[in-house]
Structures are given as C-alpha cells and as structure tokens.
Amino acid sequence: MQNRYSFGGDEHLFVECSEEMSLEAFFKSLSMTNAIRESNIKGITEICPANASFQIKFNPDVIHPDDMLRQVQQIEKVANKAEPKIATRIVEIPVYYQDPWTHETLMRFRERHQNPDATDIEYAAEINGFSSVPDFINAHSGAPWFVSMVGFVSGLPFMYQMVDQPRQIQVPKYLSPRTDTPKLTVGYGGCFSCIYSVRGAGGYQMFGITPMPIFDPEEKISYLKDFMVFFKPGDIVKFKPIGREEYDQCVADVEQGKFWPKSCDVTFDLQDFQQDIDAYNSKLEGLINEC
Amino acid sequence: MSVKVLHPGLATTVQDLGRPGYFHLGIPIGGAMDRLAMRAANLLVGNAEDAAGLEAVFVGPKLEFMEDAVIAVTGAEMPVKVDGDEKPTWTAIHVKAGQILSFDFLKSGARICLAISGGIDVPQALGSRSTYPIGALGGFKGRAIAEGDILPIGAANSVNEGRSIPVTLRRTPGNPAELRVLPGLYWHRITEEAGNNFFEDEWKVAPEADRMGYRFCGGRPLDFVDREPPFGAGSDPSNVVDCCYPYGSIQVPGGKEPIILHRDAVSGGGYFMVGTVISADMDLIGQLQPHTPTKFVRVTMDEALQARADRASILNAIRTSLE
Numbered sequence: 001m002q003n004r005y006s007f008g009g010d011e012h013l014f015v016e017c018s019e020e021m022s023l024e025a026f027f028k029s030l031s032m033t034n035a036i037r038e039s040n041i042k043g044i045t046e047i048c049p050a051n052a053s054f055q056i057k058f059n060p061d062v063i064h065p066d067d068m069l070r071q072v073q074q075i076e077k078v079a080n081k082a083e084p085k086i087a088t089r090i091v092e093i094p095v096y097y098q099d100p101w102t103h104e105t106l107m108r109f110r111e112r113h114q115n116p117d118a119t120d121i122e123y124a125a126e127i128n129g130f131s132s133v134p135d136f137i138n139a140h141s142g143a144p145w146f147v148s149m150v151g152f153v154s155g156l157p158f159m160y161q162m163v164d165q166p167r168q169i170q171v172p173k174y175l176s177p178r179t180d181t182p183k184l185t186v187g188y189g190g191c192f193s194c195i196y197s198v199r200g201a202g203g204y205q206m207f208g209i210t211p212m213p214i215f216d217p218e219e220k221i222s223y224l225k226d227f228m229v230f231f232k233p234g235d236i237v238k239f240k241p242i243g244r245e246e247y248d249q250c251v252a253d254v255e256q257g258k259f260w261p262k263s264c265d266v267t268f269d270l271q272d273f274q275q276d277i278d279a280y281n282s283k284l285e286g287l288i289n290e291c
Numbered sequence: 292m293s294v295k296v297l298h299p300g301l302a303t304t305v306q307d308l309g310r311p312g313y314f315h316l317g318i319p320i321g322g323a324m325d326r327l328a329m330r331a332a333n334l335l336v337g338n339a340e341d342a343a344g345l346e347a348v349f350v351g352p353k354l355e356f357m358e359d360a361v362i363a364v365t366g367a368e369m370p371v372k373v374d375g376d377e378k379p380t381w382t383a384i385h386v387k388a389g390q391i392l393s394f395d396f397l398k399s400g401a402r403i404c405l406a407i408s409g410g411i412d413v414p415q416a417l418g419s420r421s422t423y424p425i426g427a428l429g430g431f432k433g434r435a436i437a438e439g440d441i442l443p444i445g446a447a448n449s450v451n452e453g454r455s456i457p458v459t460l461r462r463t464p465g466n467p468a469e470l471r472v473l474p475g476l477y478w479h480r481i482t483e484e485a486g487n488n489f490f491e492d493e494w495k496v497a498p499e500a501d502r503m504g505y506r507f508c509g510g511r512p513l514d515f516v517d518r519e520p521p522f523g524a525g526s527d528p529s530n531v532v533d534c535c536y537p538y539g540s541i542q543v544p545g546g547k548e549p550i551i552l553h554r555d556a557v558s559g560g561g562y563f564m565v566g567t568v569i570s571a572d573m574d575l576i577g578q579l580q581p582h583t584p585t586k587f588v589r590v591t592m593d594e595a596l597q598a599r600a601d602r603a604s605i606l607n608a609i610r611t612s613l614e
Binding site for chain 2: 006007008009010011012014016018019020021022045046047048049050051052053054055057060061064065149150151152153154155156158165168172173189190191192197198200215217228229231232233
C-alpha cells in the first residue's frame with residue numbers, strides 16, 4: 001500500500017493511503033498520523049486522520065511544503081515496517097433501534113428515499129440480503145466498529161465495521177439530503193455508520209438513536225466535563241441494542257449526571273485480528289462486558 | 292464597558308482569528324472570513340490583532356455604546372454612522388457613551404469587520420472567541436447576536452482617533468474576481484479538457500454562499516475519467532471514500548457547481564476536490580457578493596508562496612503605517 005501525496009494549497013498536505021476503504025488503509029492512516037504527532041515536526045498546526053487518508057495543516061512560513069512532504073514520506077517508510085498495533089479504548093454505545101423519533105423524521109422525507117414504502121432499516125436489511133430487521137440489527141450490533149474519522153461537523157464519528165469486506169453492510173445515502181435529522185441518530189451511508197452529534201441536515205439512512213450525548217459545547221455532562229467531544233479516531237465501538245425502558249433510564253441518568261459510558265483500554269493488533277476476525281471480536285466483546 | 296444590540300443585522304457574529312487545533316474533531320478554525328481586515332480593524336483601535344470583533348454580512352448592526360470607545364470598520368464598504376453622522380471606514384472613530392452606531396446600505400464587498408477598543412470580551416471556547424453556530428460554540432452564547440444582547444467589552448488601550456489605513460493597503464477582490472488555485476487533491480479524476488475548461492470559464496458566485504462555503508455556477512460541467520468505483524466510495528463519479536477537506540478546497544459534487552470551503556468548513560466528506568484556493572486569496576472570498584463574476588487562476592506552489600509573502604508584506608505595511 002503506497003501513499004499518494006498532494007498539496008491542498010500552500011497550507012495542507014493531503015495523503016491518500018488507499019483509494020478504496022479497508023481496515024488496512026484506515027490502520028495506516030491512523031498509525032501514520034500518530035507517528036507524525038509524535039515526531040513534533042515544526043510548523044504542523046493540525047493533523048486530521050480520515051477513513052483511508054489523512055491531512056496535515058502546516059504553516060509554510062515555518063516549514064517549506066517540500067520539506068514537509070519529505071519528512072512525512074520518511075515517516076511512511078518507518079510506518080510500513082512498524083508493528084501494526086495501536087493503544088486505544090473500546091466503548092459500548094447503547095442504541096434504541098427503530099425508535100419513534102427517527103421514525104417520525106424518516107416518514108417526513110419518504111419522497112427523498114429509494115424505497116418510500118419501507119423504512120430506512122427495512123430497506124437496508126433487504127438490499128443487504130437479510131431476511132428480517134432483527135437479523136440486520138444483530139449484524140449491525142454484533143461485530144465492533146472502528147471510529148475511522150471524527151468530523152464533518154462537531155464531534156461526529158464515522159465508523160467502519162471490523163468484519164471482512166464481503167460482510168460489510170453497504171447502503172446508499174438518501175437520493176437527496178433531508179433538512180432534518182434528530183440529534184444522536186445512528187445513521188448509515190456507503191460502508192460507514194455514524195452518530196449525528198447535533199440536529200441538522202443529513203443524507204445517511206436512519207436506524208436508531210442513542211441516549212448518550214457525544215458533544216457538549218458547555219461541558220456540563222458528567223463524562224464530557226473535561227472535553228466537549230466524546231470520540232477520537234481509533235476508538236473501538238460496540239453497539240448494544242436497548243429498548244424504550246432502558247433508553248428512558250439512560251436519558252434520565254445522563255440528566256442527573258449519573259451516566260458513565262462503559263469503556264476500557266485495549267491494544268489492537270491488526271495481524272492477530274486478521275488471523276481470526278470472529279475470535280478477535282469475541283475477545284473484544286468479552287472485554288467490554290467485563291468493564 | 293458594554294455595547295447594546297439594538298438591531299443585529301443579518302448574521303452578525305463575534306469573530307477573532309479562529310481556533311486552530313480541533314479540525315480533526317470536526318470543529319473548524321472559524322474566525323473572521325477576511326482576516327486582514329479584522330487585523331487592520333483591531334490595530335486601528337489599539338487592540339491585539341487577534342482580539343474579537345464583530346463580522347457582519349451584507350447588513351450592518353445597530354449598536355448603542357454604554358461608555359466611550361474607539362471603533363474601526365474595515366472590509367466591505369458600508370457607510371458608517373454615529374448618531375446619524377457619516378464617518379469614514381478604515382479609520383479609528385471616537386464614539387461617546389450613549390451614541391448609536393449604525394450602517395447604511397452595502398456599497399461593495401460583503402463583510403465588514405468592526406473592532407471596538409478593548410475587544411469583545413465573551414468567554415473563550417477552545418482558545419477562541421469565534422462563533423461556530425452549528426456547534427453552538429464560542430461567540431455570544433454560541434450564536435449570532437440578537438436584539439437586546441449586551442456585548443461585554445474588555446479594557447481598552449489609549450489610541451488616537453482619526454488615524455486610518457491608506458487606500459493602497461486595503462485589499463479587495465477585483466471584478467471579475469480572481470481566485471488563485473493550486474490544482475491537486477483529486478484533480479486526476481477529471482479529463483484534461485475539463486481541467487482546462489475549469490480555468491477558462493467565467494463562474495459566478497451562487498446564492499448559497501456563507502461562512503461554511505461558497506458555491507459557484509455558470510461554468511461548463513466537468514467530465515470525469517472513467518473508473519470502477521472503489522469500495523466505500525459510492526457510485527457517482529464525483530464520490531470518493533470520505534476524506535478530509537482542506538480549507539479553501541474546491542469540491543464539485545456531480546461535476547457541476549464548485550464549492551469552496553471556508554472558515555466554518557465541514558472537516559470532511561465524500562466529494563472529490565479539484566484543488567485548493569491559496570491561503571493569500573482566502574480573505575477575498577469573504578468579500579464576494581452573490582452573482583460576482585469569478586475566474587479561477589491556476590498557479591504553482593512557488594507562485595502560491597510568493598502571493599503569501601506579498602500578503603504578509605501588506606500586513607506589515609499596515610502595522611508600520613500605524614506605529
């Protein structure tokens with residue numbers, strides 16, 4: 001896997017690890033951005049990992065773009081030889097699938113959808129060959145996800161499921177974007193799941209909602225007091241399906257400052273993972289259950 | 292010291308020079324669209340260049356001053372009035388307690404920067420006072436100012452009224468506007484002919500133009516090089532696997548209407564980009580009104596760096612002129 005380098009004007013270096021999405025490409029993007037952060041190259045002001053690419057913003061008054069490029073290419077050589085391991089954390093995110101709020105919203109925008117007679121999740125289940133919605137939910141919540149990018153707007157995570165390519169769920173975005181999406185909607189577009197951090201426009205299919213805020217500009221919510229954004233690229237996420245009762249309980253707990261997301265530290269090893277994906281994922285699931 | 296908002300204008304926000312460092316979390320740098328104008332306004336009133344001022348687009352606010360202050364209005368040309376008397380732009384103006392600052396219709400440009408001696412003293416959020424309304428972050432309560440708001444003003448340095456920035460140092464876009472672009476990013480996705488057309492055609496600023504991005508229309512659609520869609524990219528030829536978007540990058544969804552991302556940019560998405568407006572010309576975009584004819588001018592990295600140095604020397608000349 002060879003990076004493609006291009007300058008974004010005089011202040012950005014854009015690096016594409018791979019044209020197509022894969023865990024390997026994401027892993028390369030993440031480990032290279034980690035290595036670049038540690039290298040403390042002078043003049044770098046932002047390091048942004050994405051799904052299969054990344055971007056560096058720099059001050060060309062401090063470092064000439066050609067020197068910037070050379071230094072990052074040097075890091076690529078090292079990264080290609082490095083052990084593919086990263087220290088990260090795994091978090092459990094409760095999801096109320098087929099909730100009334102995203103349902104109400106999706107019904108308002110049926111004319112913008114590929115199949116106006118089905119709900120978003122029914123449509124996604126059908127085109128991915130699942131015989132029922134519960135089977136689809138099992139697949140979506142069964143295997144964990146890598147947060148492959150945080151962005152678009154405030155703290156919104158894009159997640160890529162940790163399964164081999166044939167098992168990846170793929171769903172097109174809405175034919176034309178909605179003007180409304182409830183806050184904390186769990187969405188899906190292309191091969192990525194996401195959680196809308198704030199209410200607003202959106203084109204991803206809507207499957208459910210989490211009771212757990214992930215962005216708090218006022219930094220008042222218990223687990224967001226230190227920093228307003230919950231997710232970081234490289235986080236591993238396990239969705240836990242919940243019903244209405246548990247959803248309401250979580251919402252109340254968040255309001256009373258009693259809610260703490262289940263989370264623990266973990267080292268992810270790409271080679272071990274690739275040897276036996278299902279066994280590796282069960283191990284991760286065991287870990288989060290013990291948190 | 293404080294200032295009362297009698298009328299907010301159209302979308303007037305508190306802005307400084309932005310909050311770098313959080314784009315990887317989807318929080319953009321923000322800050323004044325026209326940085327040079329904001330720096331100049333602050334220098335005129337004796338503030339640090341990165342003090343917070345107001346940025347108003349198309350329509351100016353109406354403000355009542357609770358105490359004496361020195362103000363300066365730079366950027367777009369919009370007649371400034373104090374208690375109804377017209378005052379010069381790009382000039383330090385004394386406003387007395389109880390006086391009302393207002394504006395007439397916009398003459399040219401799109402955004403004014405208003406600096407008040409002492410700076411607007413709203414709390415910092417992630418190291419900046421800039422307003423990011425989508426995230427309800429920074430500025431005055433995370434939003435544009437509204438009627439009745441009382442804006443807190445910091446402690447002022449003493450400064451001479453009447454001093455001004457020479458006309459030769461006021462940077463404005465021409466007509467047609469010219470924006471210099473370094474091709475790159477996913478430039479290889481379009482045909483050579485489409486690439487030539489992009490720079491040959493005259494574009495016009497579309498009505499959808501704001502702090503997040505400026506859309507352009509009127510040029511020929513771009514033809515793509517054939518491909519098998521890469522896994523995860525989506526089927527449209529303009530789709531890529533969601534990636535980061537540089538500030539100033541030019542995406543062209545469907546190959547039709549280019550969008551230049553600006554200070555409140557979304558940090559990433561799934562549309563290919565043909566290149567990036569160079570840093571020296573970002574300020575100019577913020578001064579473009581809808582329908583302004585615009586040419587994209589192809590430059591090399593060396594030319595981009597030269598333009599950056601030229602812009603820096605204008606700023607230095609402004610600093611020197613006020614010493």
